[in-house]
Amino acid sequence: MVTTYRELLDADSRSAPEVLRADQRGDFGHAPICAKRYIDQAFFDCEVQMMWSRVWQMACREEDIPEVGDVHVYDIIERSVLVVRSAPDRIEAFPNSCLHRGRKLMDESGRVETMRCGFHGWSWKLDGSIRSVPCRQEFAGLSDADLHLPQIRVGRWGGFVFINFDRDGPSLEDYLGVVPRHFERWRLEDRWKAVHVARVIPCNWKVAQEAFMESYHVIATHPQILPFFSDVGSQYDVYGPHVNRNLAAFGEPSPHLPERPGNDEVIGGMLGLWGRKMPENLAAEAVPAREFLGEAARSSIVRATGGDLEKATDAEMLDAIVYNVFPNFAPWGGFAPNIVYRWRPNGRAVDSCIMEVMILKPVKEGEARPRGVPVHWLGEDEPWSNATELPALGPVIDQDMANMPQVQTGLKASLAGTVQLAGYMESRIRHFHETLDAYLEGRLPA
Incomplete structure (x- = not known):
């Protein structure tokens, strides 16, 4: 019986020598990773013993x-x-x-x-x-x-x-690294949890999380947003062992499209995602799409909450600025209402997890921070689009849901027993597994 992570590594090496072993490589390069990481109960049990007992975990909001x-x-x-x-x-x-x-x-x-x-x-x-x-x-x-x-x-x-x-691990400040400095402008402490939706998903927690760590899947999973989302142009950054980031631009079309859409199509598509109509008599070609959309978002938030967003950039109003803090916490940056993801194992089941979506909204100027809303639990077969508090996001997550359970069953059917990851566009996933390996080997990641 496999009982330790070292035995798991040795077993993987014997069965498939080409599969990544963190003790054999200084980085992940282009090596495949082993499918057992997602489907093997012994590997999951090692995560419980060696990783979950030693990491900082977001438990709740202060409100x-x-x-x-x-x-x-x-x-x-x-x-x-x-x-x-x-x-x-x-x-x-x-x-x-x-x-x-x-x-x-x-x-x-x-x-x-x-x-x-x-x-x-x-x-x-x-x-x-x-x-x-x-x-x-x-x-x-x-x-x-x-x-x-x-x-x-x-x-x-x-x-x-x-x-x-873990009583002896690093402080939260050291663990978060650059995050407090990067979020200083956005002051999430002055926001409140206005939305909180959760659902049990029939897949490993890492399968669910990794579905939201790259823009590579957009062309096949979310083709409707290609006219106003620059998937290929996404930037992926790594900041120390516990933090990485994806910058993905909205209001800019995908290079995958055979022809670049006009400003009216870019603006109309983005406004449609927000549930808003295209203004009449808009001279769309006279204003760059991102400039128009950035100002539309800026003025909408100012009207709703007050405050001064004159110095907020269009990127801070529009783009997906998504940080992942190891192991399972993903807050969005920017001045628009901030999405926050969290993924957790569902008990000890290797094939089941809990996914949560929160939205933080600015507190109205001069008002106290409201109490956070309770969790809205969806049924295990209930679509995210049933959560009306996620008007734009729910249907998009439903598209992701079409993949996640099928990835779990597909990994079990794989004869190769490996997962191939893109060198750059899935580099955040590689970074995650590198940090995970450090914990499973009993050392702090560096």
Whole structure:
């Protein structure tokens, strides 16, 4: 039985010597990667033990727990965490497990005065200290310190709350690298979670995530956006071990088209994606499409929220500026409402995951940040287009959904047992696997 990552590497090497082994190469180059990474339960179990236990994970938004006593239950694999607003300016995290017999303290997120176990009535204060134990004399050998809930590391950035099970790993600031500096103009901490939709998908979490890490698939999966999306022109950047980025321009047609569309077609297509009509009597050829669309987006946001976007570039108003923070967190940059993706394994099932889509909107000038909306869970066979709060995005994700489960079943049918990745356009996926390998080998990625 394969029980360790090293054994997995050795098994892969024996069966297919050409398959990438991170200990044999300094970089991924053009080597294929092994299909077992997506379909093998032993590989998944190594991820659980060696990676998920050591990385920073986005657990929730601050506006999900705005008041003292608000608790968010964050579940990952077989772990459950209570993320608690224990004081106005303090957020703490504890295992969702009673220290008596192990029952979960909370079955779902909510607001409480104490965290109380429903089995025998043990209860804890919001800071994790013990509050009461029925028949305390039965546990005379345990001090209050013994009964304090263990603390899980918490970090905060951009209005997001992160947790890390590893007490000795890098700080969140070091882990995020360039992200805080790159997002400084966009101030996600001044936004609020206006949309949150989730669905279980029948594929490995990496299969789902990687479907959103490149623009190479647009020509076949999203051909309707080619008149106003420069798929081939996308830029892919890597910033240290945990962060990479995709810059993809809207308002610029794809080079795949046999003829370059006119400005009216580019503008009309983009406005249609936004659910808006083409203005009458528009002299489309008089204004470059990106300039027109950038100003349309800028003025729309200013009307809705106030504020000053005079210095916001057209790219910051239009483009897909998508960062991926290892392992599973993908916030969009820019001044338009920010999309945020998160992918998580669904329990210990190698063939199932949870995909979540959030949208952060600017807080109206002079108003307090609203409480984040609750999660809208779609049924396992329900289309994303049923989520009316995702008017433009839902149908696009449905197109991606036509691929993801089929990738999972196709990988199992593969006789080659490998995945071939493009040298540049899928370089972010290669970077992801390089970082994953470092964790699975028990070392911090450099």
